[in-house]
Amino acid sequence: MIDLAARRGVEEAVHPAKLSQDPDVVIVGAGSAGISAARRLLAAGLSVSMLEARHRIGGRTLTVSLSGHPVDLGAHWLHAGPINPLVKLGRERGELLRRAPVEGRLFIKGRQASLSESEAFGRAFAIADRALTQAARAPEDQPAGKVLPPLGRFGPRVAAIHGLISGRPLDEVSLHDFPSMEYADNLFIAGGLGAYIARLGKGLPIRLGTAVHALDWSGQGVRVESSAGTLHAKAVIVTTPMALLQKDVIRFAPALPQPVAAAIYGFAQGVYEHVVLHWPDSPFRGPDRLASLVGKHREPPGLLTRIDGGPFHFFELDQPTAALLDHRDADAPGRFARAVLAEHFGHKAIRNLNVCRSTTWRHDPWSRASWAVVPPGLVAVRDQLKESVGERIWFAGEALSRAQWGTAGGAWEEGARAAGEIVERLKTRA
Template identity: 35%
Template sequence: MTASIRLPSSIDVAVIGAGAAGLAAGRRLAAAGVDCVVLEARDRIGGRAHTVERDGFGLDMGCGWLHSADANPLVGLAQAARFTVDDTPPPWQQQAFDLGLSRAEQAQLGEAFEAFGARVAEAAAAGQDRPASDLFVAGERWNGLIDAISGALNGATFAEVSTLDYDAYADTGANLRVVEGYGTLVAALGHAVPVVLNAPVSRIDRRGPVIKIETARGMIEAKAVILTLPTSVLAGEAVRFDPPLPDLIEAAAGAPLGLASKLHMTVDGAEDFPIDSQLWGRTDTAQTGGYHLRPFGRPMIEAYFGGDLAWGLEVGGEAAFLDFAASELSDLLGSSFRRRIRPVATSLWGADVFARGAYSHVLPGQGDPDSGARARLARPVEDRIFVAGEATSKAFYGTAHGAWAEGERAAVEAIVALGVDPRLSSVPEDDGDRGG
């Protein structure tokens, strides 16, 4: 557990946001001997990497998979910190009991999705920055379910996703999990980082030789700032810049956060279901949930809702999520199934004023890797304001490890700007403590 420190009056580098990017930046700065502090609006660290304890289990409300595990720096950090890394294959490639989708239809869906991806890649190779949905085959049976998959991947339908940006994602296909929770891991890795909690930033004044930062806990001056706020928070101008930074705000608006929401449920008679299996509620629409049955072998179901469906359900809160899930699962498993499930935790990232969504996607027309939204976000301002987060990661956007790597990148930029040689420092790999 990270204890909040007092707000200092001045600092070399102020990091805004204690999610994966902010904590990675804080670790890297501290390793270089740079005096730094991380300012966090919430009363906890981790940001959208957040694990809650329910019924004796660590349930991830945000990120839950160590994606691209063979290229993911957090895998080694998790192992060094003695977390339990699980290598059970993900359930995404099959429909439990073949309910609603025969084996042949599952194969057809897989082929249709691969063919769609190939068409997107071809368009991207030709430099076309257009809605990925333009590459649907008109009238194809699987378009709705492919858009439901986009809700999980992007938090938005493919009509809102740039072909260039979608194609730039570099998934290696290797996926692992942390039994104790991904959020628990990220928080443990940040336990030694100096963090001021309950300190939302309202204004950044860059008119003088030092940057003045107004927070709910008071004013702090810094030589440099690393911004790790979600793009929808930046675009919503929750933080005021003096003078304004319209290019930064426009870039953030070009890579808004989509929404992916989770509902964790316990289920009676869980032994009826195969461990780590999945069901899609429906196969003819994007307005459907994905249901991970018995994750880690637990007597639970993790329901996943993306895009417009998630935004709509958030309006009704946990009750709306439960009613939707119960209806879909009852249609598949029988009307009595509704009585077998009980909600234990629901994520509401869209309603969270410090998140305003789950993870970023780039709008059509904003996907150019050199001049698009992500590239513009990552450009330093006056060589003293640096931006980092999953939204600045071109190859691993939407992931905690993408945010982590970007936090380290921004920290190195700040270190160099301060005249410190970043090669003189290294970050320890085993300073996390899963019990801490």
């Protein structure tokens, strides 16, 4: 189903011109944060070399073409429109942006919910949000799941959706961190978010297929050791996901200061995976909206219907579901999605349903998770990592963003922040 020509387009978008061996700044990783940082540094007149372990750019954003339809296998939504820098930039560039529908679809035991049922569902969400926001004002942090009030029949559903978008069940998520995320006013971009990020990275000085394995900051600058040799820079921006830093994929010499290392090891791994369905005669009519299916034995954690109004749908897997399926074979997520949808809509309804892809970002050697999650009691970790290490090493990426954590927009913002700080430091040193 995958259009290899389109896929190759992403890989060939970058021509790794001879990289400078001693640039002002080396950037580790060419995902959203790395691309944003590079653009900011180059605009300020600094020289940059980017090293990317994969054979493509974009990191946890990737658009593939399925039967001619662009489908995102990673990030898909532009969240928090009013504060998302990728939305602002998209508007400036004349990109085609479209507001995501606010109202979802609610099905109860396979039938469309009545108006009063939909209103009750909406009220349960509003009550949960108020309770979370109010409880987060207390000085003591605690698991976000602990403060959800009784919400009647929709209670488990509300908790499951919040757990899905958090990347972990709410009992494993910091209450103080949870409501800091802005989630209103979401948008979609024509052609897919992964393709957009790849466009933004076009022409940047990137060497693909090059993993950084050591950073030596014992001297004046930083010595960067990679699978393609050694570079020297005045500063380095590391956008490697927290799950990989926890596995010591990069060795730091000297070792990172204790508070920085503790912050890195504080994060938990968020899991969120897409099962991509081709389901032209699904019961969901009209444009892409979120669907909630309740009232049967198995309630899917999340479903985005009719991506771009077409035949493709995302059946989302949350962390507990993905963990259960990990013990089975590679086709288990697809079979699970089919079984759940058959339970709700009947076997006849899924006759023409085909499973195109099940993503496995949690096992990908260059991500190992969908995003980083702050466990209860560790709310300071995001800000701790914003401090530079010896004014030579800066961390950036989705994990550092407070108001847009776990998103491509948050990663973009953090890449620009780290780059901006380096521009200031190098100016004052000059």
